[in-house]
Amino acid sequence: MDALRGYGSSDDNNSEDESIEVKPVVPEIKSETDEPKSDEVSTESPPKSIEFLSTLALKICAAPEVVGTGTELCVQHIDSTTKELTFNPKFHELFAPEVGPENPFKTEQQKAPKNTLSGYVEKAHISEFQFENQRRTFASYGYALDPTVDGSAEEGKVLIGALEAAEETGGKTVFENTAIRPADKRKRNRNDDPTDITGFLGPWGGFVDEKRVIKPSDEEAAELEEILAKRNKRGKQTDDKPLEEKTVLHIKDSVDYQGRSFLHAPQDVGVNLRSDSPPERCFLPKAQIHTWEGHTKGISQIRWFPVTAHLLLSCSMDCRVKLWEVYKERRCIRTYYGHRQAVRDVSFDNDGKKFLSAGYDRYVKLWDTETGACVSRFTSRKVPYCAKFNPDPDKQHLFVAGTSDKKIICWDIRSGEIIQEYDRHLGAVNTITFVDENRRFVTTSDDKSLRVWEWDIPVDMKYIADPTMHSMPAVTPSPNQKWLACQSMDNKIVIFSALNRFKMNRKKTFTGHMVAGYACGIDFSPDMSYLVSGDADGKCYVWDWKTTKLYKKWKAHDNVCISTLWHPHEPSRLATAGWDGKIKYWD
DSSP states (O other), X not given: OGXXXXXXXXXXXXXXXXXXXXXXXXXXXXXXXXXXXXXXXXXXXXXXXHHHHHHXXXXXXXXXXXXXXXXXXXXXXXXTTOXXXXXXXXXXXXXXXXXXXXXXXXXXXXXXXXXXXXXXOOOOOOOHHHHHHHHHHHHHHSEEEOTTOOSOSGGGOOEEEOHHHHHHHTTOOTTTOOOOOGXXXXXXXXXXXTTOTTTOOGGGOOBTTOOOOOSOOHHHHHHHHHHHXXXXXXXXXXXXXXXXXXXXXXXXXXXXXXXXXXXXXXSOSSSOTTOSSOOSSOOOOOSEEXXXXXOSSOEEEEEEOTTTOOEEEEEETTSEEEEEEOSTTOOEEEEEEOOSSXXXXXXXXXXXXXXXXXXXXXXXXXXXXXXXXXXXXXXXXXOEXXXXXXXXXXXXXXXXXXXXXXXXXXXXXXXXXXXEEEOOOSSOEEEEEEETTTTEEEEEETXXXXXXXXTTOSXXXXXXXXXXXXXXOEEEXXXXXXXXXXXXXXXXXXXXXXXXXXXXXXXXXXXXXXXTTSOOOEEEOTXXXXXXXXXXXXXXXXXXXXXXXXXXXXXXXXXXXXXXXXXSSOSSOEEEEETTSEEEEEX
């Protein structure tokens, strides 16, 4: 009855003598005659001794099992393969030895303690200077001290590597080899006296036999003046006297029998060119159906006529801009002459009645598409790499141009004046893309960054630059305006979100083509099922938008395929332009 000690008294410090002794109580056995009759009800209560025993039994069952601290039963053993713990272990629990029998199938090598994957590395100390000294010596002379020797060998030096070279130099390191080189024998002009104000040389004293050419000779000065005079003359011709613009109409009649010009979209081509909805499903083009020829040099950019895409505008390195028919006879309609040097970019306004051309002669020119007249010209004395109208209907008099001096300049075509400059990039601006219902625009630059601007606020609201990013000279928005496809110079097409965060979508990266060094244009199919791009080898690539899988590639041009455009109303028609001077149409 030791288990009953201490539970019968209110004092916790009872001695062993004060224990409760419980005697077994045997209930009385009544005879059959003592049993109450069926019609009599017994009112007797149970004996008090049984009641006392039941209360004692309840108290004994309620007592917890307490294990003394410090015993082995208190330690919670942790499985060495456990990845996550649901309690906070103590130090001796976390670093306790593994419990259980040893694995009999482990080799001696596997049983050996390890602190690295390849074995056990003992801690050793070596100064950074000595380590670098031996490394440089081995790189320069081919020998160094044996790192496995602790210095207890004979003379404390055991060399490895080119031992013959070590014998010649006496085993000297790069810091000990003080042989005077031929250049070290030159004498310097020295004057270290700080009180000599006029003659003090300090560390700037040159060599005795050194000759310093401060100004060119008379002959060299005359040659420099002649070169500068030619440059100034050429610059005046280029900047002050722009080329006189002219145009040539290549078709007989500029209007049809109803008096409509070629800007009016044809209605008998089997496609509704004024439809707002794209084709239900697009297909991969299979064959070439036409070639537009007329440019004598490589093409820089091609653009569809807005909305209807029944005309195609192209600019070239032959300083010309041409307008082509897409349907019926597919003729060259008009040629626009107005740039002294190659034309880099062209861009229509919303209705297609006017377009901009940006050339390497530092001019952006505004043209009337129908008449071919040059409405006005704009220059900031820098090369414009891209030019684009603001797509808002109430801002069609404003356009922005990215220039070679890292600026984005906004002009008003009514006054011809610059009304805003966005100057935050660190390199030439390559592309301008309007997003977020034309409230913002995104620019890319040679500084390998992407910046997002609020319209008319000359401070970028978002700056995206990553050490892994490359320059992105071609950017295209998706038809649903949710994504920006950017041609990256590391032979990839990367996708950015065009909403709010402008975050790169790492899962969508299109690879397989070679575009390093070229601004090859990219485009989406109207139903957003395909992404198409040119290539430096003249190939055209088509990827699946959802899986980023390369579906098809073919040789489209003899030189660089610089631009690709999918027709917005045709399910499988594609236009490509190359540096071979040709524009090809595929179906």
